[in-house]
Amino acid sequence: MRDAVKPGRVSQVGATETAEAVVSARKPYKLVSRDFHPDDSVIQVGPVAFGGDKVIVMSGPCAVESREQLMMTAEFMQRVGVPVMRGGAYKPRTSPYSFQGMRLDGLKMLAEARERYGVLIVTEAVDHESLANVAEWADIVQIGARNMQNFELLKAVGQCGRPVLLKRGMAATIDEWLLAAEYIAAHGNLNIILCERGIRTYETKTRNTLDISAVPVVKQLSHLPVVIDPSHAAGQWQWVLPLARAGVAAGADGLIIETHPNPAEALSDGPQSLNFRHMEELMEEVGRVARAVGRTL
Ligand code: PEP
Ligand code: MN
Numbered sequence: 001m002r003d004a005v006k007p008g009r010v011s012q013v014g015a016t017e018t019a020e021a022v023v024s025a026r027k028p029y030k031l032v033s034r035d036f037h038p039d040d041s042v043i044q045v046g047p048v049a050f051g052g053d054k055v056i057v058m059s060g061p062c063a064v065e066s067r068e069q070l071m072m073t074a075e076f077m078q079r080v081g082v083p084v085m086r087g088g089a090y091k092p093r094t095s096p097y098s099f100q101g102m103r104l105d106g107l108k109m110l111a112e113a114r115e116r117y118g119v120l121i122v123t124e125a126v127d128h129e130s131l132a133n134v135a136e137w138a139d140i141v142q143i144g145a146r147n148m149q150n151f152e153l154l155k156a157v158g159q160c161g162r163p164v165l166l167k168r169g170m171a172a173t174i175d176e177w178l179l180a181a182e183y184i185a186a187h188g189n190l191n192i193i194l195c196e197r198g199i200r201t202y203e204t205k206t207r208n209t210l211d212i213s214a215v216p217v218v219k220q221l222s223h224l225p226v227v228i229d230p231s232h233a234a235g236q237w238q239w240v241l242p243l244a245r246a247g248v249a250a251g252a253d254g255l256i257i258e259t260h261p262n263p264a265e266a267l268s269d270g271p272q273s274l275n276f277r278h279m280e281e282l283m284e285e286v287g288r289v290a291r292a293v294g295r296t297l
Pocket of ligand 1: 062088144145146232
């Protein structure tokens with residue numbers, strides 16, 4: 001320990017430099033930090049503004065499975081006023097034997113749904129090749145929990161020219177998550193929406209543990225909007241609504257919810273997917289919470 005206190009060195013560092021070193025050691029990120037941009041950032045995607053007064057709801061199936069499934073879903077989203085539809089075309093599955101997604105065909109279907117029903121599209125890119133395709137066909141590029149620390153991909157996302165939904169890794173600290181955002185920002189893209197989707201804890205009843213505290217903590221540390229994904233946190237559709245309410249009450253700027261016309265037949269994440277009736281109920285219930293905290297849906 002004695003070596004750490006070297007009198008010669010201390011005398012070379014002035015008080016201001018020491019204070020700056022302490023600040024930068026505490027906050028390793030810069031561009032995504034509140035210090036850099038004290039006001040909330042509002043990320044405008046077409047007519048939709050993330051980080052403003054409105055709580056933005058994104059919803060749709062875990063995966064694009066067929067044109068029929070997708071068009072039914074898009075028509076429903078338009079009807080109940082959900083402005084952004086989700087749907088994975090490239091699926092990062094835990095098992096190589098699970099459905100891997102419709103890939104480029106899926107992206108084209110998402111784009112067709114946008115044309116027909118006026119919903120914006122958020123969908124995941126899993127590597128450089130899919131990123132180029134997603135940036136061409138979708139409105140928002142999703143980077144999933146598993147790729148949150150794929151640094152080469154994050155650099156490319158910085159240059160992709162589209163807003164990004166950056167999910168928190170399932171074992172990532174808030175600092176690691178913000179540093180992942182910093183990678184994207186440092187490579188040219190500050191249109192980043194952060195998404196808390198639950199982290200791994202010792203609890204096994206839920207698929208992940210939704211870290212509600214991440215909402216106020218990240219909003220204090222960063223100017224970027226934060227949304228909540230209660231579906232991947234809960235793992236069970238019955239718990240999605242209460243977690244969505246909690247997220248909005250805690251100050252989340254939006255929600256991303258898995259919905260399927262027939263969850264029992266979903267090719268991925270059926271147990272956590274809401275059917276249309278339950279999604280409509282969620283819009284009503286969450287709308288009430290939003291109004292209670294001075295916002296709208
Ligand atoms: C998804 O959104 O379907 C998904 C794979 O999410 P996550 O990366 O949060 O697991
Ligand atoms: Mn899913």
